[in-house]
């Protein structure tokens with residue numbers, strides 16, 4: 184499935200008929216699976232809620248106009264204080280591998296599926312994150328804090344506008360209700376939208392419990408609603424086709440991540456979407472200075488989820504999914520052989536996708552045998568000099584084939600300037616080889632190399648202001664990040680390199 188289908192925007196005709204906040208036509212297909220899959224329960228009320236952030240773009244998916252958030256009922260609904268008419272709130276159960284270890288049952292410990300919109304904007308599951316205790320909360324309090332909710336809100340909307348498959352975020356609602364983490368913080372609820380919130384861990388749950396009928400039911404549900412082509416006559420076994428489709432979607436997803444310098448931070452199997460969407464924004468981060476081994480999650484002491492490890496971890500996670508689906512592939516060794524024959528789809532597709540994206544970042548139209556060496560050489564130099572990932576690729580569009588004397592803005596980013604010069608000789612030769620023209624290449628490169636990304640320090644400034652009840656920076660950041668590939672002269676400062684204090688910022692699993 185192409186990424187555009189998974190992150191579909193609303194057709195123009197729908198934008199013309201947007202309505203103020205009001206009841207939705209709701210369905211809840213997940214609820215038809217039966218109570219083995221979830222527990223019905225309402226959200227826990229959030230005292231004295233206020234609006235912290237709102238995405239008019241996401242509201243459009245539900246058919247609502249940009250002023251929907253002004254309606255007091257909007258706030259009450261997405262605080263979890265007023266039920267969404269026709270909704271059927273539930274928390275789903277899943278399991279998973281966390282940091283490479285089987286963690287047993289997890290589940291929506293603080294997320295509640297309110298229902299699924301079925302309007303002209305399409306079908307979107309609507310989920311509150313931080314909506315209170317559920318039977319799967321384990322030791323947690325069912326709440327989310329303001330800082331992590333703002334990060335998830337901005338992170339998911341920023342990723343959408345970068346063109347990366349992701350769940351969406353409608354709004355963040357805050358409250359002064361205290362929440363205990365390392366210190367006392369305040370509570371918030373993020374409303375997320377996704378075609379589905381099913382994770383690899385949902386399948387692992389029923390596999391681990393030897394509940395193979397439920398496993399089949401879940402796989403059938405996923406195929407029927409999200410991967411119908413898996414039932415094509417050409418596929419002897421639709422479940423193998425499902426595994427193949429998920430390998431494909433995950434490969435595309437992780438290639439996107441690598442290309443924009445996104446680190447997820449907690450790629451546990453319970454945080455892997457069956458649709459290949461970025462899901463569960465916790466201690467995520469974008470690369471600043473390029474470090475292939477960058478670890479964005481302070482809790483990840485071993486670097487299991489470091490930037491460069493993400494493709495292999497994705498494969499490891501797909502292996503877990505394949506294992507969970509084995510009972511649907513056949514008996515014994517034969518089933519294992521079937522799974523083994525499908526998993527390499529990830530490797531092949533990832534290689535294709537990353538090649539495509541990296542070449543596009545360099546403004547190369549054609550594919551040549553030496554490209555990998557050229558790209559690897561560049562990344563080695565960038566790694567050694569901790570060259571800013573976003574800044575470098577954006578600036579690379581200014582390179583002039585016939586004027587190496589004008590390379591200063593680029594070469595000055597490197598510690599090893601002669602090293603950069605040597606690379607630039609090869610790069611220029613490669614550009615000449617395909618008769619690249621400066622102006623056309625620059626336009627193409629600016630469409631794939633963002634100028635504006637959600638750097639940690641930008642999120643941090645917005646969070647600090649929000650803690651003082653000033654939410655204007657959340658709004659401004661959302662505005663800037665909604666056009667990451669455009670020049671926005673009035674927001675030039677949002678494209679600057681991180682200040683020194685940003686190096687001290689730590690983002691952990693605590694949220």
Ligand code: AMP
Pocket residue numbers: 289290291292293294319320321322323324325326327449453454463465692694
């Ligand atoms: P995460 O690492 O955020 O993906 O969370 C792993 C598991 O812990 C999931 O089952 C979450 O629902 C659960 N969880 C995380 N934080 C909380 C919390 N504050 N209250 C209840 N459950 C939580």
Ligand code: MG
Pocket residue numbers: 453454463
């Ligand atoms: Mg999670």
